[in-house]
Amino acid sequence: MNLSVAREKPVIFDKPVNVAILGCGEIVRRAHLPGLLSRSGAACVPVIFGPDTASSHQLADDFCIPRLVHSLDAVFDAGDLDVVVIALPNHLRAPAAFAAISAGLPMLLEKPIASTIGMAREVVSRARQAGTRISMSLPHRQRPSVVQLKRLTEAGTFGQIQSIDIKTTRRAGIPGYGESSTRRAMSGGGVLTDLGEHVLDTALWLIGCSQVSEVDEVASRMWRTHGPVQRGLGDRRRLEPATGMDERAFDVEDRAWVSIHLWSGTQVTAEAAWAVYGCDENRIRIVGNKGGADYWPEGYGDRAPLRLFLDDADGRPAAPVLAAVKSDHDTLEPARIRVAQTFVDDIATGQSSLVTGEDALVVSEIIQHVYERKQ
Secondary structure, three states, X not given: OOOOOOOOOXXXXXXXXXXXXXXXXXXXXXXXXXXXXXXXXXXXXXXXXXXXXXXHHHHHHHOOOOEEEOOHHHHHOOOOOOEEEXXXXXXHHHHHHHHHHHOOOOEEEEOOOOOXXXXXXXXXXXXXXXXOOEEEEOHHHHOXXXXXXXXXXXXXXXXXXXXXXXXXEOOEOOOOOOOHHHOXXXXXXXXXXXHHHXXXXXXXXXXXXXXXXXXXXXXXXXXXXXXXXXXXXXXXXXXXXXXOOOOOOOOOOOEEEEEEEEOOOOEEEEEEEOEOOOOOEEEEEEEXXXXXXXXXXXXXXXXXXXXXXXXXXXXXXXXXXXXXXXXXXXOOHHHHHHHHHXXXXXXXXXXXXXXXXXXXXXXXXXXXXXXXXXX
């Protein structure tokens, strides 16, 4: 699995990479476009696909994109494209990915790959057969704290990893009522598909698990507590439901707990919640037979949220690393911007530094197993 870190030398571009953007949502405005266009001469965006709405036209105007189109055919008929960024709702990603594969264009794909495991497998299979690159936008691997933990685990600082506990829970953070992320038919799942994919990918990456065959046993629990009664929106803005959609529709889980035992002996415990009776919590705790680490901003503070526990510190946190990283979980925009920058750099250099479609499919298979057990 790839370790996504900044390159030591800047990439020199002979010509800009021509990027088609599929999607006009906030993630495109706040992350993809700023990342792609952050360095002069690196990339240009001649076309963007989105609905014929005022917000879509405003986005195109704000970033000086000459063409806003409303069909996939119009995107790929444009020609002179090098890559595609797919940031569409879950249920629209597979058709867009198939179109990119048919056009022979590498893609940066938002997670999950697709809204069903069957379509996700088909996307990865077709891309492999066609030799088309899929790079996944999984920004937690770009967070400095997570990169630091990855380097430490790879260096053997903690010895054999016995367990990793990871959680992202929100007191109130349901992304809306009656919109695509809370309808299984459109999203494929709830918080496990949303936040859960991030926490599972992070945990498995940190311990170097890259194959489903490395998994011995999976246990899980899921709850649907707040969404069905329209609690848990919190400070999230109310998203307008699509025309004809029941605003009360909420048929996915809003909290999930997953335990994974690997054949290597490592135990992974992950929890994700859009809404829960408790405080927000973002924690990664690693325990090995030679040491441990704990990223816990709610407990240690945002200025120095990472603690290491090593033999030479007699069980106390190792002081030299307390200020090595700052809290970096609250907003993922810097990490998402680095994903977009890295994607363009990879295209220019022929490298592959981001999460691949095959890597992402491992987590999708585990999540599918959890959903099948629940049925």
